[in-house]
Amino acid sequence: MELRVLKYFLMVAREENITKAAELLHITQPTLSRQLIQLEDELGIQLFERKQHSIELTSEGMLFRQRAQEMIQIEEKIKEDFNHDAQHITGLITIGCGEALGVKYLSQIVSRFSKDNPLVKFEIITANSDTIKNNLDKGIVDLGLLVEPVDITKYNFKKMAQKEQWGILTKSDSSLAKKSLIKPQFLQTVLFVKVNIAITIKSTLQRSFKKYLQLFINSDLFSYC
Known part of the structure; x- marks a missing residue:
């Protein structure tokens, strides 16, 4: 069953005249009549009651008209959805x-x-x-x-202009709290620090603070003192 034939059926049901429906569909009257007969044969029911100058729907034809209209509406909705997506990103x-x-x-x-x-x-x-x-x-x-350092060799990437800053948390009376900038050598006086941190940042801290701190590292966290 083709949607094209359903549209033929709906046009005939609306006009109640095969000749006029054929003109509106831009096909010949014999072609339209043949399509309707084939549709009835496919469904195994009589859709129209044919009279001398008109054609009317049977009770089965009225039910089929409702279903045919639903199918055409679904087709139109699908087309609308895809046309909408072609114009707008979703x-x-x-x-x-x-x-x-x-x-x-x-x-x-x-x-x-x-x-x-x-x-x-x-x-x-x-x-x-x-x-x-x-x-x-x-x-x-x-x-x-991502925050560098990080291995991004297998990704397409674009570096951002922002520069990230690292900081430390101390007590308000700590000598470090009075400094506007913390350098690695200032941490020689730190007794103990314990944090959860990503592996890539661990390696950076190792390189940066190895000269000043002794690091104790496991898989999930590291401490230095």
């Missing part, structure tokens, strides 16, 4: 990011993009760089905002 974009200064810039990009593409939704997943990379590999996130 979908969900999942972004993995850490708590970094770049998030502010990212929010501005998302805001501008959303104004031009209001049908696109965004989902933000907060994680460290290693977890974000893992999620990228698994297809869980579409984009990742």
